[in-house]
Amino acid sequence: MSNDPFAVSDAIKAMRAEWAITEPLMGGTLAMRKAGQALLPKHPAEEDEAYATRLGVATLFPAYSETVVSMTDRVFAEPIQLGDDIPDELKDFASDIDRQGNDLSAWGVNWFRVGLSYGLSYALVEYPKADGVRTKAEEDAAGLRPYVVMIHPMQVLGWRDDGTKLTQFRYLETVTEDDGDFGVKIIEQVRVLEPGTWKIYRKTKDGHSKHDEGVTSLNVIPLVTFYTKRVGLMCAKPLMMELAHLNIKHWQSQSDQDNILHVARVPMLAVIGPTQNHDSNGNLLPFQLVVGTGAATVLPMNADMKFVEHGGKAIEAGRQSLLDLIDEMRMAGAKLLRKDQSGTKTATQAQEDASQETSPLMRMAHHFADCIAQIFQLMANYRNLPEGGHVEIKGNFDIDYAPETSIPSLVNMANSSLLSHETLFSEMQRRGVISDEFDWADERARIEEQGPALGSM
Structure with a gap:
């Protein structure tokens, strides 16, 4: 039994194990270096200083992140088209869907990109506190209206459900408060959503306490989940996990290749034969090795000195291996564009696509449009409107490997x-x-x- 709102559920822990691979890949070279030995293991008997140097110069070939961005750009090749059945006041909201200045398409790009990378992403339809406001006219005068907030998968702590719908949803958020005359402090808190209510918990010296609470006008949790590879209610896997593993392999192999190039570019000086001379009395004479263009080295009799260089075969083999990995990653990403007739569709989609093959990316775009429609419906529910309407996404889904x-x-x-x-x-x-x-x-x-x-x- 756990009464800690900050506790992470087992289902989230299982998903985070895979996100620990995809998240650094999306973060770039610095994030990969920060992951350290988790993604770039030390070699046997490799000293800490040598490993730190190797890690500090490692660079990422961003195949995973660029594929996510490229596929997202294909979906949003054109702005999201609002249907004629969307109420006019909701169309006005679409121009600033999150009350942060982002229109629906600009906000949707980020929501889709996160869902494609992590397997799912969440959108919460919020409504400002309306204390003392009783009529719709008063709401409009106060500028109160529904808006959407993206919940990143890494924020989610857990949920409860009755088998068909959510009964509780917990996620971590940060807020800033003034600190003194000029400073601010960042506070972590947990928001707990249940149908019709919400609560906020903060940590205290003794554990945690309820900081705030309130009610909503909806009898459901106003959350929309966009899946790209659903495995259950609120559970998913990163859709391009195999591409992620290939990218990690390239990261590790590229580090080895850079390391062997560093060794090969610095020839090793070898002294062959005796390294000591004797005087006429049989005493050992000191042997001093001086290397440089302005110095001469005196070698003992029958000794030789030369630079030993790497043969280069391993370097070429490593180079070819990296090129092969790049081709494999390109093909793995392009699989999202291959058309087939599989995949679960809504009844409307099944009628429209009965004689048309679709690709995984096209199906994701259809599902994303349905999720946007759910957002508009929740907004309509807040405003006591009967229907939220639909949207259409016209992307570029033509295949082109390179x-x-x-x-x-x-x-x-x-x-x-x-x-x-x-x-x-x-x-x-x-x-x-x-x-x-x-x-x-x-x-x-x-x-x-x-x-x-x-x-x-």
Whole structure:
């Protein structure tokens, strides 16, 4: 039995074990270095100072984070389209959805990115305290209206459910309070949400105490969970975990490669043969080794001295291994764009996609649109509106494993008359190089009007 609101549930601990890999990858080189031996183990018999030096110069190839960002950018290739069935006042809220100046699309990018990296992310629909406010007109005059707050997976401490819906949700948050004339202090507190109520707990010298509490006008917890790889209610796994493991492998292999390059670039001086001379009385003469362009070294008789350099075969093998890992990571990330007919869909989606293949990224985009609709419905519930409406997401879900390679190839094919200029134009539009506002027929007419290129005259 636990009465500690700060306690972390077993389900969260299990998910955090995998987030301990994905979170540093998203944080970049400094976060990876901070993870230390958890992600870059020490070599057998490696001294602490040598390991610290190796860790301090290690750099991350950001395959995981860049794939997350790239796939998110594909989903938001166009702004989120608000449906005609969304009430006008909710459309107004969408221009500043979080009361922090972010519109729905800008806020949604971050929410989707976190969900793709961690397997799930949470959005809480909040409403400011309305003490003394009784009518909707008074609410509008006071600027009171619902807004959304993203809850990062690492903030969540635990929850309870009855098998179908949440009955309790706990998460950690930080607030700032004035400290003296100029300073501020950061305070950690736990917010506990239950249908119709909320409580805030803070730590004390003796443990914890209730700091604040209140009620809401809703009989549900106004939380929306966006899943990218759901394994149960409020539980998920990072969707691209295998890519994460490959990226960790590259991080470790890159460190080994950098280390062997450092060793190979510094030749080792070897002295071969006797290292002592004797005088005529048989006494040992001191042997002093002096190395430098302005010094001469006197060697004992029958001795030799030379620099020993690395053969280089291991360096080339390591280089090729790193290149192979990059190709594997690129293919692992591109799997989100491969179309198939699997995946769970809503009834509406099943009708729309009955004869159309979808990719995992497309299905995630559909689910994300449903989650946005849930947010609008909760906002509508706060404002006593019957319906919240729907949204539409039009992303770029076309597969292209390596645009940096395919685009020059397409240009070369067009120059070699293996591809028509119209098809090249269409492929460039598909990749976002050329705006969709341009039409090939109009562009061809403009090309003819401008005459031959300067280089062909």
